[in-house]
């Protein structure tokens with residue numbers, strides 16, 4: 079997937095020995111962002127690793143497009159890097175990150191045509207479970223349940239989906255949601271309740 | 287002693303952290319003593335826990351590998367110009383293709399409804415003789431089961447299978463040369479329902495699934511549900527091959543060609559397993 083250039087080739091004025099490797103891993107998001115602002119790709123990498131899975135899942139949920147989620151998430155990180163100089167240290171990094179991710183994923187959702195569901199084409203090898211134990215079957219069932227939830231979420235109207243994801247997945251306050259979704263908190267509360275009720279009804283009906 | 291059950295909406299508000307503390311305490315106390323509300327709250331909590339869990343297969347790689355790809359894109363793009371967008375799109379294309387191959391919809395059954403004219407030649411059967419007895423596909427262990435209440439129940443000859451059962455394959459004794467699996471149900475109407483490889487109508491026709499190499503039996507990672515099968519007698523067929531053949535023959539053959547005898551004649555070196563089942567539609 080493209081040649082990987084070692085980033086040590088580039089000047090890294092902000093990266094001192096103390097900031098590389100393990101030392102960075104214990105820093106808060108905001109401390110890391112301060113280093114990123116100074117041009118530290120090592121600090122940036124730690125942030126990406128730390129939030130990778132959540133941001134990709136978030137992009138998948140908001141866009142409803144799992145196949146494109148990774149690429150949207152990469153764009154999000156590139157945008158965070160590009161805007162590093164404008165990073166305002168007093169804001170919480172996570173809410174900034176998800177604001178960027180939200181607008182990217184939403185734009186994607188609105189421009190895409192709904193894809194047909196694609197059935198697994200992954201080689202079974204990659205998919206093999208280690209034993210036929212009850213635990214593994216439980217794991218498969220959990221995966222199936224989460225897949226169905228993803229599909230149920232995808233089929234919700236945009237406003238309900240966005241509200242429930244921001245509230246329960248990202249745990250934004252209703253005040254934060256007002257800013258992102260540009261709706262009153264009373265409206266947002268009712269969307270969240272509606273979304274949960276619909277998800278629950280649909281998953282209950284489909285349960286094997 | 288027992289207070290009246292709170293409205294479902296109140297339970298949602300409790301989960302949502304939107305109840306005033308005294309009210310929340312009262313609702314929690316009720317839930318403690320009421321099995322019905324406890325179950326309802328439990329369902330909501332499970333739903334929210336699943337909402338917070340990662341979307342299966344969305345990342346599809348380690349966070350470190352993902353980070354390295356982001357940094358590679360950063361390093362490879364022309365610095366800050368309007369060219370950037372097109373450069374990124376150019377690089378993005380292979381990503382999309384790769385991501386689309388990731389397992390996307392485990393548990394969704396589908397039915398092959400199209401009958402296309404034959405337009406592909408079947409690959410010639412591997413001419414090499416079996417190098418070692420262990421490489422003989424006929425020694426492969428393959429069976430199917432349904433998952434009920436979290437338990438793998440083998441599907442034996444004569445089994446009744448519900449249309450909404452979750453089916454999964456289990457394989458073993460596959461060490462040695464690579465083996466491939468074609469597995470499908472032929473329902474009472476002669477319709478074919480693919481289990482392995484999974485394939486959706488309209489997608490390019492896939493070839494047989496490469497089996498993982500394992501001595502002891504292991505459940506495969508993809509579960510399948512039949513979609514709209516015809517009720518009545520059906521057969522669950524597995525063909526284990528030494529080569530990756532496309533689904534074409536099975537798709538296009540008349541049902542009469544899919545008996546154990548006819549298949550054994552067509553694939554003399556393959557393991558042919560046919561299980562007679564009865565599909566029940568509720």
Ligand SMILES: [Zn+2]
Pocket residue numbers: 290291292316317320321322323324
């Ligand atoms: Zn109650």
